[in-house]
Amino acid sequence: SLVLLSKGVPQIMAAFGLKSFLDEAGCKLVYYLHRVARGVSLSTTCLLSGFQAIKLCPSDSRWLDLQIRSPRCIVFWCFLCWILQLVVNIYIAMYITGPTNNKNLSMEKLYRYCSSPYPGRLVFSVMAVVYTFMDGVYVVLMAWTSGSMVLVLHRHKQRVQHIHSSSPSPRTAHETRATHTILILVSMFVSFHALAGILSYRVTQMQSPGHWLRGISFLVSLGLPT
Helix, strand or coil: CHHHHHHHHHHHHHHCCCCCCCCHHHHHHHHHHHHHHHHHHHHHHHHHHHHHHHHHCCCCCCCHHHHHHHHHHHHHHHHHHHHHHHHHCHHHHHHCCEECECCECCCHHHHCCEECCCCCHHHHHHHHHHHHHHHHHHHHHHHHHHHHHHHHHHHHHHHCHHHHHCCCCCCCCHHHHHHHHHHHHHHHHHHHHHHHHHHHHHHHHCCCCCHHHHHHHHHHHCCCCC
């Protein structure tokens, strides 16, 4: 919800032609909230998938200790996700300078209503590596935990296959429905996340990106939160 509000509402206002509706403090706050909310959304989605994978592990496995302790750790890990994103994205709040103007259009390509100076090559490279690494970790963890859950469900389904097949009116097994749900979630997560990153990079690298490209990039970036 915070991702949709912090990016969707200002983008819609800018699309309708409103200009300079945010001052410098407003630009910093809105963009900082968007980056933090985006990071928390991605990390907590991975966190949820991880806890689900631990919960589905067989009780006699080496994950038994984690199964017992994980419910008590959920609040702590969610709090840690918030703290991490608040700290990592502080530079973003310092980087945004204020409303869009004719002399400062680097961020106007993506956000239309705020601007920022062009960063130095070293600073840009370091921040790009940090954010890309974090996003890559989220995607890998999401794919790994989802794959683990699908594997556990598949094995469980094989064990009880004779119970389902003996039913007089066979229906789709609970394991199959759960597997489909997991695969849909991880597919949406990876595809939306990857496509949004590619489009955002493409927009920032173009001298004058068209309105259609910016609009598509904006819609894709809000696809997963929606």
